[in-house]
Amino acid sequence: MSQLRLSYPKLSAEAYSGLIKCKTALEGSSLELPLIELVYLRISQINGCAFCLEMHSTSLRKHDVAQNKLDALNGWQVSERFSPRERAALIWTEAVTHLSAVTTDDAIYRQVKAHFTDAEMSDLTVAIGLMNAFNRIAVSLRQ
Secondary structure (H helix, E strand, O other): OOOOOOOHHHHOHHHHHHHHHHHHHHHOOOOOHHHHHHHHHHHHHHHOOHHHHHHHHHHHHHOOOOHHHHHHHHHHHHOOOOOHHHHHHHHHHHHHHOOOOOOOOHHHHHHHHOOOOHHHHHHHHHHHHHHHHHHHHHHHOOO
């Protein structure tokens, strides 16, 4: 990992604290923590955030997610290692992360929503937005 360009947790302490509070709130949501971490790891793969890749893969291993499942994450669409709920979360993760290239149209939304309550769908979308923010900050300022 590169040298940190700016100490954003200190320089933007209040704003950064808000991001951490959001992350903590999501960890207490009805979404399972391994599912949230899986989503975070996929976002970090897409955005190329080495710091977050290590952090979330370590967390998933601590939650007893098999290494071969983590290895298959980049090809989740063709892997049999992911449950229907995980697949739905990953479809939404990619759609929201790639907003300019992928659509979050009603058909995709309905497909994903079939696996989540309203509150879970809201929390999942916030989690995706949050990790994209963390990735963009970390990659830009060299976490």
